[in-house]
Amino acid sequence: MAAAVTTTRQKVGWGSANTVVIALALIPVLWMVSLSFKTPAAILDPSFIPAAWTWGNYDQILNTSQFLQPLVNSIGIGLIATLIAVALASMAAYAVARLRFPGKSVLIGMALLIAIFPQIALVTPLFNIERSLGLFDTWPGLIIPYIAFGLPLGIYTLSAFFREIPWELEKAAKVDGATPFQAFIRVIAPLAAPGMVTTAILVFLACWNDFLFAISFTSTLSSRTAPAALEYFSGSSQFTVPTGPIAAAAVVITIPIIIFVLFFQRRIVAGLTSGAVKG
Amino acid sequence: MAEIVLDHITKRFPDGSLAVNDFNLDIADGEFVILVGPSGCGKSTTLNMIAGLEDITSGELRIGGQVVNNKSPKDRDIAMVFQSYALYPHMSVRQNMGFALKLAKTPPEVINQKVEEAARILDLIPYLDRKPANLSGGQRQRVAMGRAIVRDPAAFLMDEPLSNLDAKLRVQTRTEVSRLQRRLGTTMVYVTHDQTEALTLGDRVAVMRTGVVQQAASPKELYDRPLNLFVAGFIGSPAMNFLSGTLEEGVLRTSLGDFRLSDRIRQEVERSGTGRDVIVGLRPENFEDAALVSPDNRQYGITFRAKIDVYESLGSDVFVYFTRELGKGVNSAELQELAADAGRADAGASGETIAARLDAATRISEGQDAELWVDARPMHIFDPASGRNLSLVDDDGGAISVQAAQDRTGTDRTDAGEPQAAAPDAARSGDVQAAPGQAGAPGEAT
Numbered sequence: 001m002a003a004a005v006t007t008t009r010q011k012v013g014w015g016s017a018n019t020v021v022i023a024l025a026l027i028p029v030l031w032m033v034s035l036s037f038k039t040p041a042a043i044l045d046p047s048f049i050p051a052a053w054t055w056g057n058y059d060q061i062l063n064t065s066q067f068l069q070p071l072v073n074s075i076g077i078g079l080i081a082t083l084i085a086v087a088l089a090s091m092a093a094y095a096v097a098r099l100r101f102p103g104k105s106v107l108i109g110m111a112l113l114i115a116i117f118p119q120i121a122l123v124t125p126l127f128n129i130e131r132s133l134g135l136f137d138t139w140p141g142l143i144i145p146y147i148a149f150g151l152p153l154g155i156y157t158l159s160a161f162f163r164e165i166p167w168e169l170e171k172a173a174k175v176d177g178a179t180p181f182q183a184f185i186r187v188i189a190p191l192a193a194p195g196m197v198t199t200a201i202l203v204f205l206a207c208w209n210d211f212l213f214a215i216s217f218t219s220t221l222s223s224r225t226a227p228a229a230l231e232y233f234s235g236s237s238q239f240t241v242p243t244g245p246i247a248a249a250a251v252v253i254t255i256p257i258i259i260f261v262l263f264f265q266r267r268i269v270a271g272l273t274s275g276a277v278k279g
Numbered sequence: 280m281a282e283i284v285l286d287h288i289t290k291r292f293p294d295g296s297l298a299v300n301d302f303n304l305d306i307a308d309g310e311f312v313i314l315v316g317p318s319g320c321g322k323s324t325t326l327n328m329i330a331g332l333e334d335i336t337s338g339e340l341r342i343g344g345q346v347v348n349n350k351s352p353k354d355r356d357i358a359m360v361f362q363s364y365a366l367y368p369h370m371s372v373r374q375n376m377g378f379a380l381k382l383a384k385t386p387p388e389v390i391n392q393k394v395e396e397a398a399r400i401l402d403l404i405p406y407l408d409r410k411p412a413n414l415s416g417g418q419r420q421r422v423a424m425g426r427a428i429v430r431d432p433a434a435f436l437m438d439e440p441l442s443n444l445d446a447k448l449r450v451q452t453r454t455e456v457s458r459l460q461r462r463l464g465t466t467m468v469y470v471t472h473d474q475t476e477a478l479t480l481g482d483r484v485a486v487m488r489t490g491v492v493q494q495a496a497s498p499k500e501l502y503d504r505p506l507n508l509f510v511a512g513f514i515g516s517p518a519m520n521f522l523s524g525t526l527e528e529g530v531l532r533t534s535l536g537d538f539r540l541s542d543r544i545r546q547e548v549e550r551s552g553t554g555r556d557v558i559v560g561l562r563p564e565n566f567e568d569a570a571l572v573s574p575d576n577r578q579y580g581i582t583f584r585a586k587i588d589v590y591e592s593l594g595s596d597v598f599v600y601f602t603r604e605l606g607k608g609v610n611s612a613e614l615q616e617l618a619a620d621a622g623r624a625d626a627g628a629s630g631e632t633i634a635a636r637l638d639a640a641t642r643i644s645e646g647q648d649a650e651l652w653v654d655a656r657p658m659h660i661f662d663p664a665s666g667r668n669l670s671l672v673d674d675d676g677g678a679i680s681v682q683a684a685q686d687r688t689g690t691d692r693t694d695a696g697e698p699q700a701a702a703p704d705a706a707r708s709g710d711v712q713a714a715p716g717q718a719g720a721p722g723e724a725t
Contacts, residue, residue: 100293168365171332175436176379176426177353186378190369 029254035247043243057248061233067249069221070229074253077139077225078207081146085203086196088147089154094184096155097162098170108155115152123216130217137219145213150203157202161195162188197264208257226253281343281356281433281466282308283329288338290324290490298324300490302338306434306468311460313481314470316513317616321490322470326436329468330359343433353382358427362439364419366411366426372398373407376425397429400459417448424459434466441476453479474514478502486510488616503657508666509613511560511659517634521614522603524559524660531660533559534603536581538655548669551662557669558614560659563598566635568643569650580654588632590645597637599649613666 035043036057038050045051061067095101096108126145127136135141165188173183189196214228224232230249233242283306290299299321306312314322327333329340331352340348347355358379366375374381376397377390385393398404401421411419420440427435440456441449457480460467471477477484478498485495486509494506498514505511511519524533529545531538538559540548548557569582585601592598635651643649660670 166363166365168361168363169367171327171330172359172361172365172367172426173378174332174352175330175357175359176430177382179351179353182382187367 032247032250035243036251038244040240040244057244058252061245061249061252065221066232067226067229067252070224070226071253073139073221073223074208074225074227075256077142077146077223078204080139081143081150081207082200082204084143085147085150085154086200089151089199090158090189090192090196091184092151093155093158094162094188097159098167111152111155114149115156119149119212123212126213127216136217137223139223141217142207142210142213142223142225145217146203146207146210150206153202153206154199157199158192158195161192161198165191201260201264204260205257208253282306282310283434283466283468284339284341285325285329286339286341288325288328288340289336290321290328290333291336298490299328302490302492304485304492304495306466309464309466311457311467311469311480311482313477313484314468314487315472315474315477315484316487316493317619318472319489320487322472322487323438324490325487326359326438326468326470329434330357330436331355356433357436358430358432358434359436360423360427360438360440362442364411364423364440364443366419366422368411371408371410372403372414372422372425375411375422376429379426379430393429393431394425397425400428400462401425416444417452420444420452424456428459428463432465434468435460437467437469439471440469442471442473449476456480475516478514484514486513488513488613504668504671505560505659506668506671507613508558508560508661508668509617511661511668512614512617515562517563517598517636518617519560519562519659520633520635521631521661522559522561522633523663524557526555526557531557531559535583535653538581538658540660544660544670548660551667551669556663558661558663560661561633561653562657563634563636565654565657566637567652567654568637568641569652570642571638571640572652576654577652579656580652582650582652584648584650585633586648587643587645590643592639595639597639597641597643599635599637599643599651600632601635603631603633 031048034048034050037053037055038045039052039054039056042051092107096104122145130136130141135144169187169191170183173187174180178186209227210225211227214225215231218224218228221229226249230246233245233249285302285304285306288299288302289297291297302321302325304312314325316322324333328335329342331347331350331354335348339346342355342357367378370378373394376394380390380393394407395404398407401424403418403421403425406414406418406422411422414422420443423440437456441452444452453476456469469476469480478501481498483495484498484501486493486501488509494501494510496504501510501514505514508521512521522533522535524531524538526532526540526545526548529540529542531540565580569577572580585603587599587601589600590597591600635653637643637651658670659668661668
């Protein structure tokens with residue numbers, strides 16, 4: 001009986017804890033969604049559900065290049081930075097996990113250093129460097145720093161994945177006649193795919209959500225990304241805050257993230273390595 | 280099809296440890312060679328060097344007459360089966376087996392044909408489109424073998440391919456491996472730590488210890504004429520029994536009784552400068568229930584009494600175990616290593632259990648003070664310092680003519696505490712006489 005009581009209490013305990021966590025995470029999001037459907041007049045209305053629903057805010061942002069062009073920039077810059085960062089990180093992580101080479105610990109240390117370095121401290125020097133190199137307000141001007149900060153994350157995540165792949169698979173591939181590169185591409189990389197997808201999601205999220213670099217290294221629509229563009233929204237007069245359109249834009253830029261995660265979740269969870277060894 | 284020559288192969292790891300030391304072996308075309316030894320003896324490292332997965336520190340490796348020291352695995356034309364099978368989990372059985380051919384840019388229809396042929400040999404046809412995760416252990420093992428045979432390589436390398444199978448399947452697969460090798464006639468190098476596998480499979484077995492080949496010979500030769508203590512103790516199950524012995528005027532005194540040595544062996548022992556202490560090795564099947572030994576045969580051994588601690592009947596045979604004081608002599612590094620490998624920490628402790636295999640007709644029972652006979656002819660005598668087998672001087676095909684001491688006068692067998700038992704070594708070990716009936720009563724032959 002005692003066990004049953006404990007179980008019930010545990011259920012209640014876990015249930016309420018979960019509810020609190022989910023509420024904390026979801027209420028601001030729902031509030032944002034709610035705001036995006038409210039009319040400008042009802043913005044200050046404290047009710048959770050809009051009294052009158054309107055698509056006006058969405059109409060407004062989706063019919064202006066002030067938002068659409070940054071959205072395209074965000075997607076393009078994010079995808080390119082993610083692709084390059086994951087490709088480089090997987091090779092670096094493979095080396096970290098599998099090879100012995102001089103300076104390995106230095107490399108790992110540097111990667112960690114970059115990961116923990118406060119980015120704000122780098123904004124001014126990077127701004128000057130980018131201006132003199134002509135990278136300011138261009139796609140590469142954002143892609144390069146994104147890759148630089150995505151790499152440490154990628155190397156750490158992926159080397160953990162590579163370590164889990166039985167080394168004998170690689171030996172088997174070599175004996176089967178594969179060059180080291182073929183072994184990596186045909187055997188190791190497919191098995192590390194869940195790790196690569198996880199890393200890609202993390203790097204893409206970091207790029208997508210970045211505001212600091214986006215606002216600092218861009219000046220026009222040609223490279224400004226969506227989070228930075230929200231800053232430049234204007235209300236109907238200079239005294240009104242464009243709360244509705246900002247909320248609508250925030251909803252719009254959240255949607256790709258949700259799709260991205262839902263789409264790849266299965267692959268992340270799937271234990272692809274099962275069956276490799278006797279198991 | 281090719282012969283493999285290992286010419287003074289040495290492997291030293293970057294941290295300075297010596298894994299394989301001066302390995303020499305000529306493996307003939309089509310030969311089935313086993314590398315066997317306890318874990319850490321360098322057998323897998325040797326196999327990896329043949330495969331090209333480990334660099335060779337010094338020496339020369341030739342496959343089919345070509346020096347391959349600096350060739351990558353893909354240029355050596357060898358196939359390998361790993362202990363963990365190392366199947367590619369993201370590929371189906373068909374893709375796994377065809378992977379090497381695909382890398383070699385073989386036309387798809389040829390790949391298909393070869394894969395199906397191999398699958399037929401290995402009974403894998405129904406599983407060709409499954410993923411390794413959906414196969415049983417035995418099926419995975421067969422896929423691993425299939426991956427090797429589709430390539431039709433110059434040689435197969437197998438790294439403990441059966442050790443992940445359960446006991447019954449292992450015996451079955453062992454036979455299959457043997458049949459497959461005969462059928463394909465391909466050179467095979469097979470690594471195992473299981474001496475039964477080694478003896479049953481190999482044309483030739485190389486026993487390794489700490490990176491050094493102890494003896495490379497046919498299974499029978501290894502069993503009958505082990506070159507040293509390590510090989511003697513490693514080959515055979517249950518293992519050879521070791522006793523300390525002392526030489527005194529041509530008589531070998533042990534806790535079982537006294538043996539008279541042939542002149543040739545005595546000379547060999549004297550020549551080796553061992554001193555008086557030696558280690559005596561007797562296989563379990565050298566023992567017999569004295570009641571079942573014909574009077575004619577008794578003269579070739581000695582009889583003694585022992586209290587049976589454990590009695591195990593296997594139907595066809597009976598194993599009995601009894602304890603003997605071993606004295607200080609049986610305490611060599613090689614025996615310690617063997618014991619550690621077998622999971623026993625008490626190597627060299629005085630009072631080792633001796634295993635004896637008796638005919639199933641024996642009426643000896645547990646706890647009984649039984650009379651046993653031991654055949655002295657196949658007895659081995661080892662130098663405790665070097666571990667060398669001193670009794671191999673004979674050239675008459677392995678039978679070692681150690682004659683039972685004939686000069687002992689009749690001793691009443693129940694009178695175990697009789698002064699003769701207080702042979703020097705027994706006296707040294709202290710308390711042999713303390714247990715009458717268990718102590719070494721030098722039995723009378725004839």
